[in-house]
Amino acid sequence: MSIVVRFPVVGLTRQQYDEVSLRLEKAGMWPPDGMQLHVLFGTDGDLKVSEIWDSPEQLTAFGEKLLPVLNEVGVQVAGEPEVFEVHNLEQPRTTA
Numbered sequence: 001m002s003i004v005v006r007f008p009v010v011g012l013t014r015q016q017y018d019e020v021s022l023r024l025e026k027a028g029m030w031p032p033d034g035m036q037l038h039v040l041f042g043t044d045g046d047l048k049v050s051e052i053w054d055s056p057e058q059l060t061a062f063g064e065k066l067l068p069v070l071n072e073v074g075v076q077v078a079g080e081p082e083v084f085e086v087h088n089l090e091q092p093r094t095t096a
Contacts, residue, residue, distance in 0.1 A: 002036065002086040005051045005059060010076040012047040019073045020066075029065050034058025036089075056083065 017040060024030035031038070034054040042048045053059045059081075070077060 001055065002089060003053050003056055003059065004084045004086055005053060006082040006084075007049045007051075008078040008081060009047070009049065010078050011045055012042075012049075012075060014044045014047065016073050016075050017047055017049075020069055020075065023069050023073070024066070027069075029062075032058070032062040032065075035062070052086065052089065059083070 021030065035051055035058070036054060037052040039050045040047055041050075051059075063081075067077075
């Protein structure tokens with residue numbers, strides 16, 4: 001069962017996001033297994049992150065690796081992520 005996840009970050013800046021991304025890539029943790037889609041949106045200083053995952057278990061496994069990096073960079077997390085079951089996921093077909 002796929003899930004949609006909305007992360008409750010507070011005051012996220014582009015600089016913080018880029019630093020987290022860099023550290024995850026350097027550590028070989030990005031992209032994580034089971035993540036189908038990652039979206040960053042909003043305005044600098046109030047950026048939001050949502051993702052689609054193959055399973056809650058894969059999200060949990062990645063979260064254990066992600067949280068220490070967020071803490072090191074100073075990203076404030078306000079509680080647990082919101083998790084929703086995906087009822088339908090359609091991707092446009094590409095034409096050859």
